[in-house]
Amino acid sequence: MSTARWRPPPGAAYVMPLFLAMLLAFNLPILLMLGRSVSGLEFSLEHYQRLVEAPVYLRVLANTFKIAVISTLACMVLGYPLAYWMRGLRPGWQLVAVSLVVLPFWVSILVRTYAWIVVLGNDGVVNRTLMGLGLIIDPLPFLYAELGVVIGTANILLPFLVLPLFAAMLKIDDRLLDAAASLGAPPRTIFRRVFFPLTIPSFGAGAVLVFILTLGFFVTPAILGGGRVPMIANMLETLINRMPRWELAAAISTVLLVVTLLFFALYRRLSEASEGTLR
Amino acid sequence: MINPAKNPATIIARAALFAGSLVAATSLGTVAHAQLKEIRMMEAGGASGESIEEGYLKPFTEKTGIKVVRESPWSLGKLRGMVETGVITNAIVELDSLAVEQAKALDLLEPLDWQAIDPMPIFDEARQEKAIGYQYYSTLMAWRADAKPVSSWAEFWDVENFPGKRALPNYPTYTLPIALLADGVKPEDLYPLDLDRAFESLEKIKGHVSVWWDAGAQPPQLLKDNEVQYAVAWSGRVAGQEGIGYTFKNALLDLAFFTVPRGASAEQKAAAFKIMHEMTVPQNQAAAAKVISYTGNSPDLEPLLPQDRLNEFPTTQANKEVQILPEPKWWFENADLVEERWQEFKLGL
Numbered sequence: 001m002s003t004a005r006w007r008p009p010p011g012a013a014y015v016m017p018l019f020l021a022m023l024l025a026f027n028l029p030i031l032l033m034l035g036r037s038v039s040g041l042e043f044s045l046e047h048y049q050r051l052v053e054a055p056v057y058l059r060v061l062a063n064t065f066k067i068a069v070i071s072t073l074a075c076m077v078l079g080y081p082l083a084y085w086m087r088g089l090r091p092g093w094q095l096v097a098v099s100l101v102v103l104p105f106w107v108s109i110l111v112r113t114y115a116w117i118v119v120l121g122n123d124g125v126v127n128r129t130l131m132g133l134g135l136i137i138d139p140l141p142f143l144y145a146e147l148g149v150v151i152g153t154a155n156i157l158l159p160f161l162v163l164p165l166f167a168a169m170l171k172i173d174d175r176l177l178d179a180a181a182s183l184g185a186p187p188r189t190i191f192r193r194v195f196f197p198l199t200i201p202s203f204g205a206g207a208v209l210v211f212i213l214t215l216g217f218f219v220t221p222a223i224l225g226g227g228r229v230p231m232i233a234n235m236l237e238t239l240i241n242r243m244p245r246w247e248l249a250a251a252i253s254t255v256l257l258v259v260t261l262l263f264f265a266l267y268r269r270l271s272e273a274s275e276g277t278l279r
Numbered sequence: 280m281i282n283p284a285k286n287p288a289t290i291i292a293r294a295a296l297f298a299g300s301l302v303a304a305t306s307l308g309t310v311a312h313a314q315l316k317e318i319r320m321m322e323a324g325g326a327s328g329e330s331i332e333e334g335y336l337k338p339f340t341e342k343t344g345i346k347v348v349r350e351s352p353w354s355l356g357k358l359r360g361m362v363e364t365g366v367i368t369n370a371i372v373e374l375d376s377l378a379v380e381q382a383k384a385l386d387l388l389e390p391l392d393w394q395a396i397d398p399m400p401i402f403d404e405a406r407q408e409k410a411i412g413y414q415y416y417s418t419l420m421a422w423r424a425d426a427k428p429v430s431s432w433a434e435f436w437d438v439e440n441f442p443g444k445r446a447l448p449n450y451p452t453y454t455l456p457i458a459l460l461a462d463g464v465k466p467e468d469l470y471p472l473d474l475d476r477a478f479e480s481l482e483k484i485k486g487h488v489s490v491w492w493d494a495g496a497q498p499p500q501l502l503k504d505n506e507v508q509y510a511v512a513w514s515g516r517v518a519g520q521e522g523i524g525y526t527f528k529n530a531l532l533d534l535a536f537f538t539v540p541r542g543a544s545a546e547q548k549a550a551a552f553k554i555m556h557e558m559t560v561p562q563n564q565a566a567a568a569k570v571i572s573y574t575g576n577s578p579d580l581e582p583l584l585p586q587d588r589l590n591e592f593p594t595t596q597a598n599k600e601v602q603i604l605p606e607p608k609w610w611f612e613n614a615d616l617v618e619e620r621w622q623e624f625k626l627g628l
Contacts (some may be wrong), residue, residue, distance in 0.1 A: 038607075054619055055625065056619050056622045056623045057622075059626050060622060063626065096555065109600055117504070121504055121506055122504065122505055122506050123504050123505045123506070144489050144490050144506075222493055225451040226489060226490040226491060227490060227491025227492060227625070228491060228625060228628040229492060229628060230622060230625050235622065238618065240354075240356040241354035241355055241356040241357070242354070242355065242378075242618075243355075243381075243615070243618055244355060244359065244381050244384075244385055245615070246356075246359070
C-alpha cells in the first residue's frame with residue numbers, strides 16, 4: 001500500500017479559478033434546486049409525494065421516456081447502416097460524407113425544426129409531390145403528433161450516434177475481417193460474428209447519448225408536437241414560468257437528474273468497454 | 280417540530296442563495312449606479328414589443344435621455360428569480376392578467392405611485408395598485424378566406440357544417456371559456472367555470488384539432504399554410520391580414536399589464552413610472568396601434584385610430600361591447616387544479 005500523501009496534479013493552481021467558477025455557476029444552482037425540492041418551512045418530501053399522487057406528472061415523465069426510446073431506436077436504425085456505408089467509402093468520399101453529417105450542426109435547431117414544416121407540412125414539398133403524382137388524395141399527417149417529434153428529434157440527434165460509431169468502425173482492423181474470410185466465413189457471417197460484436201459498445205454508447213439528449217428536448221416537441229406530445233422539459237417550463245410551482249418543478253427535475261445520471265453511468269461503462277475492445 | 284433554520288436542506292438552500300446573491304451583487308452592483316443612462320424592460324416580444332418601442336419608448340427616451348433595452352419574452356419565473364435574488368435587472372416588467380394575480384400573491388411587485396405616473400384618463404380596469412393595464416388584446420375566432428365564415432363558438436365547434444381542421448391555444452385560460460361558450464353557456468354565466476362541462480366540450484372537438492399552439496405567430500401561419508382552416512388567434516396577429524377572416528363577436532378581451540419588480544431602486548422606479556405615463560397618452564397609443572392592432576388604455580383613443588380600419592381594434596366601442604372580460608382572480612385560485620387537468624387532457628389526445 002502506498003503511503004504517499006495525495007498531491008494536487010501539476011498546474012492545478014491555474015485551473016482553480018475556472019474550477020471555482022464552474023462550481024458557483026453550475027453546481028450551486030443544482031444544489032439550490034435540490035434544496036428547493038425538499039424545502040418549505042421544514043424539511044419535507046411533500047413535493048415528491050405530490051409527484052406520486054398526481055399521476056399526470058409521472059405519466060408525462062413516462063411519455064418522455066417513450067419518445068426518447070422511439071427516437072433512439074430511429075437513430076440506431078438509420079445511423080448504423082449510414083456509418084457502415086461510410087466506412088466502406090474511399091477516404092476522400094469519407095470526408096465528404098462526414099462533413100455532410102456534421103454540416104447540420106451549424107444550423108440552429110430552431111431553423112431545422114421549422115424546415116421540417118416546409119418539407120412535411122400539409123402544403124409541404126413531400127405532400128404536394130405525392131398528391132401531384134396521384135399517389136394520395138389527402139395530405140398525410142406527418143407533423144403535429146409523436147411522429148413529427150420523432151422525425152425532428154432523430155434528425156437533430158443522428159450525428160451524435162453516427163460520428164462516434166463511424167470512428168469506432170474505422171478503428172476495426174481489416175485484417176480481422178480478412179482472417180475470418182480466409183477461414184471460409186461468408187460476408188454475412190463475418191459481419192455477424194466479427195464486425196458487429198466489435199461495434200456493439202460504441203453503438204450502445206451512442207444510443208445512450210441520444211437517449212439522454214432526447215430526455216431534455218424542448219424546442220422540437222414544442223413546435224413539431226403540435227401541443228399534443230407532452231414532454232418533461234415543456235412541462236417544467238410551464239411549472240416554472242407560468243405557474244409559481246418551483247418546488248414541484250425542482251422535485252421533477254431531481255427525478256430527471258437522477259435518471260439521467262444513471263444512464264450516464266451506463267454510457268460511461270459502455271464507452272469504456274468500447275475503448276477496451278479497440279485497444 | 281424541526282427548527283427550519285437547523286434543517287440541512289434549508290441551510291444548504293440558504294447558503295447557496297446567499298453565495299449566489301453575493302456573486303450577483305458584486306458583478307452587477309456597479310451597473311446599478313450607472314443605470315440612469317439605460318434601463319431594461321421585459322416584455323412579450325414580437326410585433327407587440329416593436330409597438331412599445333414606437334409608441335412609448337421613443338417619447339420616453341426623447342424626454343429623459345434614458346435608453347431602454349427590451350428583453351423578451353417575459354415570464355413569471357424570470358420576475359420571481361429577480362426578486363428572490365434581490366438583483367433587479369429589469370425596472371419594468373410586462374405580465375398578463377393572471378400573472379399579475381400570481382405575482383401579487385408571491386409579493387413580487389412594488390406598489391405604483393400613481394401621482395408620479397400622472398396618467399391621462401384611462402379605463403378603470405387598467406388602473407391597479409401594483410399594475411397598469413397598457414394593451415388590450417382579443418382571443419378570437421379566425422378562418423381562411425376560402426372557408427365558410429363562423430359567427431359563434433357553437434359554429435366554430437360544428438365540424439359538420441363548417442368542415443376543416445382547427446387550431447386551439449395550448450393555454451387553458453383561453454380554451455376552457457371558449458369550450459363552455461361553444462357548449463351554450465352564456466357569457467355572463469361563465470364564472471365560476473364549470474370545468475367538467477368545459478373538458479367534456481373539448482372532448483367533442485379534440486379529434487379535429489391539428490395543433491394546440493403555444494406562440495401567437497403560429498395560428499396565422501397555420502392558416503396561410505392551409506394546415507388548418509379555422510383557428511383561435513390573438514387579434515393583432517390576424518386582423519388586417521390578407522386571406523384571413525375573423526370576428527370580435529364573443530371574443531375574449533384581455534388586458535396586458537406592466538409592473539415594477541419589488542426591490543427596484545428609486546431611480547429604476549422613477550424611470551418606470553415615466554414610461555407608464557407615456558402609456559396613458561392617446562397619441563402614443565395611436566402610434567403603437569399602427570405597428571400592431573392592439574389598443575391602449577385610453578377611452579379617447581378611437582378618434583385617433585385609422586377610421587377605415589376601426590374593425591381591427593379590440594377596444595373600439597363596437598368591438599368592446601361584444602366581448603368578454605376574464606376573471607383573473609378565479610384563474611389564480613384554481614390555477615393548480617386547472618393545470619393538472621389540462622395536462623391530463625393533453626395526455627389523452
